[in-house]
Amino acid sequence: MDDSLLTVDDAADSPLSDLEHDRSRLGRSSTAERVADILRDRVTEGFFEPGQRLSEEAIADALGVSRNTLREAFRLLGHEGLLDHRLNRGVFVRILSAEDVADLYRVRRVIEGAAVRRRPSGQELAVIREAVADAERAAADDDWRGVGTANIRFHQALVTLNQSPRLDEAMRQLLAELRLVFHVMKNPRAFHEPFVTRNRKLLELLEADRPDEAAAFLEAYLDDAEQLLVRAYEPNR
């Protein structure tokens, strides 16, 4: 071991700041949380459909973990709004009502609305720009699933303008809930396509530093998205 390693904790932070960024992953390793990660993916991907009951025994068996551990994972996802825990009846993939969708969009108007009224830094703009470009690329490739994920990244990037970790986290959970609903859209292109150009337009308003117009534009944006979603959704209920 050479000297540079011995003095590392005192002076040289710059090479370590990179590592420090990954530190959040270090603590992240309990079986229950890893199980929750798997189930979260399955649910948001639509592998488990809304309303479906998740059998404790079957899933614990399939994943090779004990029922107690699986229950901790269930409890986690229940708090995220993805699973519905009914006493003595089991856990079910959450079914969102039209009223739930409306509420999610109410929250989005508040959180994203506050975000676009802030003056973004160059670095923040770069992330947003990247998400817009990704969506446009995916749209050009007819990859509408890719457009959907890029779109989600776009809105998450918007929320970071608030500079609030808690709002970032709230948005994360909100979008996970929304993904439960997106699966009812049988025609993903019709749902995603209109918003690709609107993302670009919103970005331009941010770059031009016109917050009021950006906020008004976003409001209309969210109104339309909500209507599109509710109309495709309500009949099934």
Next chain:
Amino acid sequence: MDDSLLTVDDAADSPLSDLEHDRSRLGRSSTAERVADILRDRVTEGFFEPGQRLSEEAIADALGVSRNTLREAFRLLGHEGLLDHRLNRGVFVRILSAEDVADLYRVRRVIEGAAVRRRPSGQELAVIREAVADAERAAADDDWRGVGTANIRFHQALVTLNQSPRLDEAMRQLLAELRLVFHVMKNPRAFHEPFVTRNRKLLELLEADRPDEAAAFLEAYLDDAEQLLVRAYEPNR
């Protein structure tokens, strides 16, 4: 049995809609949730101090529940931000950093700011008015603890103007976290007194239907509260 009972599922919903209202009480009874309720009270009351470790064995023993059940309760409160779960080390009462306090107030500005920009209904105003009156009554009685709880009710009532259950719930959790910090104020009067009259003033702005002024007033209100809190808080850290 008369005819009205035989046709109950078709036509006469009105007598049943009352019962349906009580359905929420049915599900609410799992041991883990009841344990979580108890611990939540203890933590927000300050019985368990921030940083204190909560031993699984000791508490499970004291409450007469198994470790597994207690763990489910811990997980619940961890998600609410009241407990800090460190892998293999146990759960601790959360210690909020000054940065956490700043973030909580960032969220408050967004959520409460959006709330006061809405036009409140008469019923909503009545609830807010009640909270303001309660705070004034408690202040007149030198009951500064009472002022604190009335103040919390005031801000919760503000958030209901958003008409969003999810924002209400977010505010509930946010205030629970903030209560962790309030305990560092050794002089509750100095902290709560200035805001009693400001609550009244904010109410008047809402009643006068002047949303922009209300929003600006709230902004200054929250800025001052945050500063007061951070100044009393930072030294201890």
Next chain:
DNA sequence: ACATAAGGATCGTTGAACAATTCGACAAGA
């Protein structure tokens, strides 16, 4: 003084067990 090793305490996870509850089926009665 410092690094290292051993030990105890506590957590993480498992598997089994039993009580409590739900749900469907089937029989009895109006």
Next chain:
DNA sequence: TCTTGTCGAATTGTTCAACGATCCTTATGT
């Protein structure tokens, strides 16, 4: 035919005991 009561299988809620893994403290040696 429709409602009601009852039974039993299946599933969840909760507890308990056990063992390995991890952390913290203390003792040990250099």
